[in-house]
Amino acid sequence: MYDFDKDLVREIVNQIYDAVCTIATRTKGVESASFFTDSPDGMEKLDGVCMLFIAIGESLKNVDKITNKTLLANHSEIDWAGIKGFRDIMAHHYFDVDAEQVFWICSKQLLPLEKALKKIIQDLG
Numbered sequence: 638m639y640d641f642d643k644d645l646v647r648e649i650v651n652q653i654y655d656a657v658c659t660i661a662t663r664t665k666g667v668e669s670a671s672f673f674t675d676s677p678d679g680m681e682k683l684d685g686v687c688m689l690f691i692a693i694g695e696s697l698k699n700v701d702k703i704t705n706k707t708l709l710a711n712h713s714e715i716d717w718a719g720i721k722g723f724r725d726i727m728a729h730h731y732f733d734v735d736a737e738q739v740f741w742i743c744s745k746q747l748l749p750l751e752k753a754l755k756k757i758i759q760d761l762g
Contacts, residue, residue, distance in 0.1 A: 639761075641704045647761040649703075653696050654754040656689045661747050670740035686743065687727050687734055694724020708757065715753045 673683035698721055709717045
C-alpha cells in the first residue's frame, strides 16, 4: 500500500506530534501575543515555541521527500505548505517573527494539526 519506509515516516510524524503537544502545553494559559513580548519569560517561551515550529516545518519537508509528497496531500484539511513556509520565515527571517501570528497559530491551528497528525499515525499503523 505504501511506496515508502512506513516505519521511518511514522517515527518522524510521531516526533512532529510530540512537538505540537509540547507547544500546546507550553502555551496553555497564554491569552494574548503580548504575553510573549512583555517579559523576559515570555520572550524565552516565544523562542522555544519558534524553535519547535522550525523543527516541525523541517520534519514535514522530510516527510514530503520520503513519501514523494503523497502522504500529506491525503490530509488537505491542514495547510502543510503554510506550516513549511512559516518554518522558512522563522529560520531565515527570525527577527521578523510576529508574536501575534505565533499566538494565533498556537490558539487556533494547533488542535486541528494535532488531530490530523494523530490520524496520520493511526493510518500508518
